[in-house]
Amino acid sequence: MTLAAQSRDPDDDIADAAALYQFDPQGWALFAWDWGNGDLKDMDGPRKWQADINEEIRQHLNSENRYSPLQIAVSSGHGIGKSAEMGMLSNWAMSCFSDCKIVTTANTESQLRTKTSPEIGKWFRSSITAHWFNVQAMSIKARDNEHSDLWRQDFVAWSAHNTEAFAGLHNKDKIIVLMFDEASKIADSVWEVAEGALTDENTIIIWLVFGNPTQNTGRFRECFRRNRKRWIRRQIDSRTVPGTNKKKLDQWVEDYGEDHDFVKVRVRGMFPSSSAKQFIGTDDVDAAQKVHLRKDQYSFAPKIIGVDPAWTGDDELVIYFRQGLYSKLLMKMPKNDNDVLVANHVMRFEDELQADAVFIDGGHGTGIYSVGITMNRSWQLVWFGGKSIDLGCLNKRVEIWKNMRDWLKQGGAIDPKDDVLYQDLIGPELVPRTDGKLQLESKEDMKVRGIPSPNRADALALTFAYPVVAKEDDGRSNVRTDDRYGSSSNDDYNPYG
Incomplete structure (x- = not known):
């Protein structure tokens, strides 16, 4: 071993990998986590549907449309690992792009604070770049003091009457990632303001929305209907995903029937014929x-x-x-x-x-x-x-x-x-x-x-x-x-x- 090799900082190797996988979130996911060990002992990499989303992002970033907003909507049953995908993609963007800006919200502040943020934080803490970031309850920032205010992920509770946090979402010539968790119950006004804010030129813009399709109205539903041409769409049946409780899912199907709205929403990832309180179906x-x-x-x-x-x-x-x-x-x-x-x-x-x-x-x-x-x-x-x-x-x-x-x-x-x-x-x-x-x-x-x-x-x-x-x-x-x-x-x- 040469002296130069002995003195090389391990972070240099990680930085090289970050540059290599900057436009390849699947490659980064396989590199950044210790698959097959610890909490990931039963997994050899992201699940198939997660890898599919990662591939969509890779193809987009390696195309001539790189600076056109990429919008991906995932409607699913329970337990498919959507929070894990949000965590892996968050870590990929923050690790592979300097001064990355991510804004994440959810249907309620409680969901954001007790579920979405902790789950994403868990993937940061277990990543090979864990030491690069300061993971807090409602934010994740680069430890680089000169960039911590610019290189960050914020967990922002939305309000239909207070959308300033989304209106100010700009990061010209760099990257913006916007994530919605449990998107069915996020107000249309938040969607509209977020959409209007994602207009920076020469900027990589990725908008990801995930959720159980509990509401048959609103912007999340329209990702799969009126606005379907604008979105890459996936509907994930929980029964097709490893790690879900197949016995319980089969019981629901047996009790309610394949076409019952409960099964459509909770298992099949399909929107209901009408929501629970919807007056006209x-x-x-x-x-x-x-x-x-x-x-x-x-x-x-x-x-x-x-x-x-x-x-x-x-x-x-x-x-x-x-x-x-x-x-x-x-x-x-x-x-x-x-x-x-x-x-x-x-x-x-x-x-x-x-x-x-x-x-x-x-x-x-x-x-x-x-x-x-x-x-x-x-x-x-x-x-x-x-x-x-x-x-x-x-x-x-x-x-x-x-x-x-x-x-x-x-x-x-x-x-x-x-x-x-x-x-x-x-x-x-x-x-x-x-x-x-x-x-x-x-x-x-x-x-x-x-x-x-x-x-x-x-x-x-x-x-x-x-x-x-x-x-x-x-x-x-x-x-x-x-x-x-x-x-x-x-x-x-x-x-x-």
Whole structure:
């Protein structure tokens, strides 16, 4: 052995390996941990699905698209080792790139502090570069004093009303890694701010989201549906992964059935048909997007317009039309306090379509209604918080949403290109009640969850406020507002046409 070899710092060999595997997280994983020994005694390397994700990253970094954001979404059952993959990738990025910046969040601060952070910290402590980093409860920093504030991983609890930590995520000409754990329950507003922040030029940007698919709404779900072209997607069945409790998983399948939502979410890594509290199931909305109607299938039915004024500056003012099983968005516009202007739009649509009834949300629509009354229009106010004629419903709002849900199940058709309506319909959840009555969560509570106000769905729901028959020859609207929904002198009347 030469003197030079004897005096070489072992860290130099590690640094050489870090340079060699800078664009190869799988190669780094095999190098950096003592596979086959200690806690890894039964493993010879990352699991197959983890190696697959590592390979996707390697291919991206070795391509001409290196500086285009790489977005990977992993939906899985229980126990597949997602936290381990987050730990290995975190250590790879921090070890192989100087001044690496990683931001990690989870569905709750408790999850982040007690599970995500400790698990990732464990992989740092067992890595060959453990001595390079200072692992703390909510951060991991390089021990290099000159770089510790720049070369770091931070565990940041999110808030739908406080997204500054994500808005400031920049690291130009270097590398950014953003990780979401239990991504199903992270608010849409956090996703949106994070997405907008990942815009640095000549920067390696990797966005990784992991989670059990517990929610059938929100941005994590849309990684696999509306936004699927933007994401590399993987759905991992727990039964295909070594180390999971196959006996317990098989018991769940035996008890619930292969296609039960519990098994879909907890075992198969698939999104449920509807979440536990979701009022309108995704399957019903999917079906409604595929309905194609001939005009003779709805032309005989009453023509109804629903008007939902905007509540806040972020909301839409929406005018919707329905005739039997057919529905159409007539107008959407930002919040507008010019009641005369809006009323004129409604009158124009009413005349053009020869509508039989116009229903307006009373919460913020009284001014519009007043203009219509002045113009001799027979419009009706609908108070969402008013008394329901359905004894199983807490108020009018959930009553008309229930009617709309029934309409969807009966073959109602919606625009397949209207993603906003789609999300509006599946967004609201039920509020548990001890008296068994149905109650929808408020718009305010939806916004706390990061879900926007469902204005388009509310406008469509307004068309189910009361039974309607065609106008009399003198033009008078025939709206029935008795407390027996659907009852009239015509015993064969069908409120859905």
